[in-house]
Amino acid sequence: MSNRTQSLTVVGAGLVGSLLSTVLAKLGFDVDIFERRVDMRKETISAGRSINLAMSVRGLYSLQKLGIHEEILKKAIAMPGRIIHPISGKTSFQAYGQSEAECIYSISRAELNKTLMTIAEETQKVKIHFQEKLTQVDFEGRKLKFQNDKTKKETEVHYNQVFGTDGSSSVLRHALRDQFGHEESESILSHGYKELHMAPMFQGNFKMEKHGLHIWPRGSYMLIALPNCDGSFTCTLFLFNTGPLSFESLTTPEKVEAFFKEQFPDVIPLIPDYIDQFFHNPTGQMVTVKTYPWNHKEDIVLLGDAAHAIVPFFGQGMNCGFEDVAVLSEMIEKIKNQEVPWKSIFDEFSASRKPNGDAIADLAVDNFVEMRDRVADKKFLLAKEVEKLLEKRFPEEYVSRYRLVSFTRVPYRIALDAGKRQDKILSSLCEGISSAGDVDFVRAYELIKKEIAPLLKNARTS
Numbered sequence: 366m367s368n369r370t371q372s373l374t375v376v377g378a379g380l381v382g383s384l385l386s387t388v389l390a391k392l393g394f395d396v397d398i399f400e401r402r403v404d405m406r407k408e409t410i411s412a413g414r415s416i417n418l419a420m421s422v423r424g425l426y427s428l429q430k431l432g433i434h435e436e437i438l439k440k441a442i443a444m445p446g447r448i449i450h451p452i453s454g455k456t457s458f459q460a461y462g463q464s465e466a467e468c469i470y471s472i473s474r475a476e477l478n479k480t481l482m483t484i485a486e487e488t489q490k491v492k493i494h495f496q497e498k499l500t501q502v503d504f505e506g507r508k509l510k511f512q513n514d515k516t517k518k519e520t521e522v523h524y525n526q527v528f529g530t531d532g533s534s535s536v537l538r539h540a541l542r543d544q545f546g547h548e549e550s551e552s553i554l555s556h557g558y559k560e561l562h563m564a565p566m567f568q569g570n571f572k573m574e575k576h577g578l579h580i581w582p583r584g585s586y587m588l589i590a591l592p593n594c595d596g597s598f599t600c601t602l603f604l605f606n607t608g609p610l611s612f613e614s615l616t617t618p619e620k621v622e623a624f625f626k627e628q629f630p631d632v633i634p635l636i637p638d639y640i641d642q643f644f645h646n647p648t649g650q651m652v653t654v655k656t657y658p659w660n661h662k663e664d665i666v667l668l669g670d671a672a673h674a675i676v677p678f679f680g681q682g683m684n685c686g687f688e689d690v691a692v693l694s695e696m697i698e699k700i701k702n703q704e705v706p707w708k709s710i711f712d713e714f715s716a717s718r719k720p721n722g723d724a725i726a727d728l729a730v731d732n733f734v735e736m737r738d739r740v741a742d743k744k745f746l747l748a749k750e751v752e753k754l755l756e757k758r759f760p761e762e763y764v765s766r767y768r769l770v771s772f773t774r775v776p777y778r779i780a781l782d783a784g785k786r787q788d789k790i791l792s793s794l795c796e797g798i799s800s801a802g803d804v805d806f807v808r809a810y811e812l813i814k815k816e817i818a819p820l821l822k823n824a825r826t827s
Contacts, residue, residue, distance in 0.1 A: 372397060374509065374524040376537055378493050380474070381669030381686035382530035383481035387431060388694045389528075390490035398485070399497040399511055399522070401531075406479045417591035417599045418477065419444070419578070419680030420470040421771040427687040430694070433484060437477065441470035442592045447736075448577035454631050458577065459749070463756060467772045469680060471578070471591040473599075477683075499531065502540040504664060526707055529667040530686075533654050533674035541661055554651040554676055554730075556586070557606045561642045563635050565596025572635050573598065580736055583628055586610070587737035600636065603737065612648050651676045653726050659715035663708035666715065668693065673722030678733035679770060681725050685777070689718060724777040728770060728784070748791040750801035755809055762810075762818045763787075769821075779824045786816045 373389055375382050378400035386396045420441060428434035445468040446460040461467060485491040494511075497520070501510035509522045529537035533551075541547040566572055571592065573579060579590040579598070586605065590598040605611035615621050618640050625633055633639065654674035660666040669686030696710045735745075755763045766784030769775050790812045794804050 371395070371525050373526050373528065374399070374522065375528045375530060376499055376509070377401075377529070377531035377535075377669075377671070378478075378482055378495075379530060379532060379669070380478055380481060380683055381690060382528070383478065383485050384427060384431075384687060385528055385530060385668060385690045385693075386491045387481070387485045387488060388427075388690055390485065390488035391431065392694065392697055394490065396485075396491045397522070398491065398493045399499065399509075400493055400495050401498045401514070402495065404482075404493075404495045405475060406482065417593070418472050418474050418683050419591070420472055421680065421684050423681070423691075423774055424684040424687040425470075426774060427691040430691060431484075437472070437480065438470065440476050440480070440594060441472040442594060443468045443576055444471055444578045444592070446577055448574060448579045450579060450581040450629075450631060452583075452628065452630070462768055462772055463753075463760075467768065469578070469771055471593070473593060474683075499536045502537065502544075504540075504544060504661065507664065524664075526663065527665045529665060529671045530669050531671050533652050533670045535667065535671035537665060538654075538656055538667055538671050541665065541667075542656070545661060547656055547658060547661075549656045550654070552653045554653070554733075555605055555607075556603050556733075557612055557648045557650055559602045559604070559612065559643065559648050560646055561600040561602065561636055561639055563590060563598035563600055569596035571596050571598070581629055581632070582737050584737065588629055588632065589736070600632075603733075606648075606650075615643070618644070653730065655723055655726060657715070657719050658712075659719060660711035663706075663711060666693075666711045672718070673726060675726045675729045676733060677729070678736055679725065679729040681729060681770060681777075685722065685725050688721075688774070689714075692718060721777040724781040725770070728766075728777065728781055744795070747799075747801060748795050751791055751794055751804050752787070754801055754804065754806075755813065758806060759810060759813055762813045762821075764821065775821065775824045779820060783817060783820055786820070790816060 372395045375386050375396055375398045378398045382398055386398050389396050425434050428437050445462070445465045446458050449457045449459060461469065482493060486493065496514040497511040498514055499509060500512050503510070507524055509524060509527065511520045511522065512518070513520070527537065529535055531537055538549065542549045563572060573590070575592040581588040586603055588600060588602045590600040592598055607613045615624060621640050621643050625639060636642070652674055653676060654670065656667070656672060659672045668689040670682065673685065675682050675685070693714050696714060697705060700706070752765050756765060764773065766780055766787055769780035769783060770777065790809070793812070794809055798804060
């Protein structure tokens, strides 16, 4: 029997697990997915923890390979840049790329997940088992034990290969840590988040410009808003968990009202019930997960948040997870119809993706500082104006860190390195000037040719 008819096991039917299962099915495998949650297509999921997704080139690439990107983009809204809301109320627009074609897409996590689960099942080779909680991993016996959340019935599943896509609190990752000593770190961000829903106007009209990621930067904290196709916005407040001004300190309606009147006065008429939502919606935590290796022999491999959970400030969590799927699938595709050497593929995948997972984790934390603080800083804005000029004048040699991450498939580790070098170049070029037009382009080109061009020359993948 061809190994392409063997059954594979996926733990977790989230975004990455559902997409991965479709890819594996297209490669000829039968797939069983075990998902702890209920089927969200049949049950109403409580609001307050979604954090809309920002899809970009890396995520779209995996969807394009399956020919489903057009279907997905029908549920998304293009965002070509940031719309900044200062306390004064006068907004400004900061483009992400060199043209409107370079944009990210706002999409509902829940709607995308529902669509990907349905697409997986339509292959007729994927079966999703809902409300099955993984409770035990027997590596020696190659067995997984699940308990049904509804019936409490326990089931043992014998596996061939297991793909762990069970999120930032991955049971599989913890089992690898506990039984084999795999490296693991889980860093909880000092900030938490709380979502607020901005309802649409009459007949589904938007209360703000829909083609943009709205940001209210306030130094150590911020509010953001992403558009939804029904005319609403999903708003997210990022604030310290503890301290003088924090979720812990905002304990009464009066304190929340005073906080919003002082810091977000233009939001109050847009979300009239913001105080009720503040106390009704949960406060979420954000964690950065790093681990290594991502696999154990030919038995188990981790992908997505199970391997590299990151904070959401570069909009790359889903995109990185989808890129995991693309990289792994391309490794399997090279084998053609021969027996798949799972151990060598898992080893190579783990070693090649680990540096990129760590890099985007660091980039995401840094982008949080940029979004909440630097986007309103005059020196930062001058540097960004200079950077735009450099990109236009030297398009082959200079690509900004943001564009490398969001609009190319250059490895994250290269984008991180390039970004550090670019910061030094921009800092040097901005010394002693007050206008971007005063920059010394001859000197700029010399610095770019020396520091940036060699790094990017052999790194472009799109």
